[in-house]
Amino acid sequence: MKLILSIISHDDAKAVIQALTQNGFSVTKLATTGGFLMFGNVTILLGVDEDRVQSAIDIIKDRSHQRKQAIPLNTELENHYYPHLPMEVVVGGTTIFVLNIEKFERA
Numbered sequence: 001m002k003l004i005l006s007i008i009s010h011d012d013a014k015a016v017i018q019a020l021t022q023n024g025f026s027v028t029k030l031a032t033t034g035g036f037l038m039f040g041n042v043t044i045l046l047g048v049d050e051d052r053v054q055s056a057i058d059i060i061k062d063r064s065h066q067r068k069q070a071i072p073l074n075t076e077l078e079n080h081y082y083p084h085l086p087m088e089v090v091v092g093g094t095t096i097f098v099l100n101i102e103k104f105e106r107a
Helices: 010-022 050-063
Strands: 002-009 028-034 039-048 066-071 074-077 080-083 087-092 094-100
Touching: 002 010, 002 050, 010 039, 010 050, 039 050, 050 094
Parallel strands: none
Antiparallel strands: 002 039, 002 094, 028 039, 066 087, 074 080
8 A cells, every 4th residue: 555645736736536437547636835845835745556557656646737836026125115027936746755654544
C-alpha cells in the first residue's frame, strides 16, 4: 500500500479529482496555500495499492497543467508605490510524493 500526496493548482483540482474517482480511486481533498506566490492550491491524498500507483500518477499528471501568469511587481519609493512591468512566472502543474505505508486499518 502506498500513499500518494499530490499538491495541485486550485484551477486543476476539480478535473483531477473527477478523473481519479471515475477510475475507482478514493480521494481526500485538503485546501492548502503555499509556493512562491502563496496562491491557494489543493493537496489530495490517495491510499493506493502498489500496482495502481502509476495509473494514479498518470491521471494526475494528465489533468494538472502548468501555465504562465503575469504578476505585478511594485517598488516603494518615498512611501509611494510605483508599478513596474509585470513579471511572467510559471504556475500550476503538480508535485507528487509517493510514500510507503507501514500499516493500514479501517475502523
